[in-house]
Amino acid sequence: MTGEEIGGRLHPLAVLLIARRFVGASLLPAVALLLSAGTRVIVPLLTVAVLVGVPLAILSWSRFRYRVVGRRLELHSGVLSRKVRTIPLERLRGVDVTAPFLHRLLGLVRVEVEAAAGGGSRAELSLAAVSRSEAERLREVLLGAAPRGGDEAEEARSRRLYRATRGLLALGGITSMRYLLAPAAVVGFVFNLADDLPGDVAGRAADAAADQAPTDPVLIGLLAAAGLAAVVLVAAAGSLLVDWAFTLEDDGERLSASRGLLTRRLVQLDRGRIRGVNLRDTPLRRPFRIAGATAIAAGLRGRSGGTTLAPVIRTRDAAALLRSVDPHSPDPAAPLAAHPRAALTRRLVRALPLPVLLLVVATATLSPWAIAAAVVLTALAVLLALDRYRQLGHRFDGRRLTLRGGSLLRRWSELDPAAAVSFELRSSPGQRRAGVCTLTLHLGQGAGSRRALDIGEAQAAELMALLEPRLLAPLVAAPKTGREAA
């Protein structure tokens, strides 16, 4: 890149947003004062807020400057104590452009720069409000793309990889356990509260409900249906709000994902930072054959370094999307090597103690309802353990390692083993008795770890030798043929 420099101050309208931030910070004390001193103070209070807040915002705005000099981004800030942050452009991992609701009204965007300092520590830098065109220019300069390629050329080259339809988003919201858990938590809270109520209100309410139940099953049914409908509506609305018009585009070097109804968010991801892809689904999503796709990327904020490729996608379309993101991506439908039966025993041993204990207690109470509930719970635990075992699997096709695990939140991941910063093999006494172990690949830089839980010992040895023939193969002990045959 040439010695091109850009820089300057934030957009003048940013003063409003900064002032709003000051007001927001002083809102709580102000309300407290208002409540204690009455409305008489409101006029002087407002005057003070304007007299102090607005000049402070203007001062803070005028002191904030950013510029790109050579290969560095510099941020100057601070009203009383001055601060200069310098960050080499090579250290930049991404530029996020967000348009929160107020920003959108003013035609501005917020630019957040993600940087990796050496040694893994992170510094996040943010430009509170700049114009859309400035954000575009910044992004190009910061990420080292052709600074003046012409927007049209850029548009023409970028290719849409995925766009979520409203119907799919709604279905995804309903079937994601995440949205369903919130109302369940509320119900649990209410029940807990009812236990603490004095005078056996809960008991009487339950009696009243019990009195009503046989006489008016239609009403109960209607209430339940209404509750369910409300939960479903909230779930669908939440998903639509967050992921509205989710679009994933590819301009050859970067993927851009934009989404959101009120706050429109644009996340960009360098193709070079993609280490693999995840597909996640839930038991509710499996019958509909839909899943969520995220990229495993180094250097991204957020949980486990996943950046969304598709909030919801039909699994039959997923393979094509994955291949356009990672050309070596294996087909998600390809069969995986199962883990030894001992892994199933271990899943059952882990799932059963609590339900079996409940079953024993329930039997002791001799209440048919309690026994029935405990039996159902035990059956569910067994089913869950069976499914958790069934989902375990791994496969290495010479380029990509595929790992699958989980049941309520099933995750299928494919990744490049060369991306691992460290390999780890763990075995507990129980695992050694069962002839299994856990192999973990740590990816680092916020991309998390991926593990093959309870993989067979022989499978682990073979897999490690294949994954890293130079590094790991010399460490693999010669297989004990006698034991293998047995």
Add this chain to the structure above:
Amino acid sequence: MILREPANAIDPRMRTYWTVQALLATLAVGALVIAATATAAALGGSTAAWLIGLLGGLGVALLGCLSLVAVRVGYRHFRYEVTEHGLYVARGRLWRRHQVVPHARVQTVDTTAGPLLRAFGLVAVEVSTASAAGSTSIPGLRPEVAADLVTELARRAELEEGT
């Protein structure tokens, strides 16, 4: 066994170091038990004081014995090796853990020593990668062995970088 064992043991003085650490920890818990017993006695519950003292004493004795065994076992099963392409560390007996860090993935190599470790004339080498979970350490080495290890790791990292 899936992986062969790494070649090198850590310095035998680590046994004494860990033993001292374990004794200090046991003494601290013992002091707590004595304090609890004294409090119970002061409050007039002589039965409670007896009970706390007896059970607490037994607990502390058990803790001491267990940690002494754990120190021996931990020392014997802590092994490391610098191979051509990576650093290989194995630790633990019951919960065995093998770590392999490719040389090319090593970000920093630190040599550290707390006051107690220094008193034993030992240092620890900490190897960090881009992943905190993927980082590792070798707790007890003589300074000259540690210096050799650090030089070797740096040299190998450079070699790997070239390829």
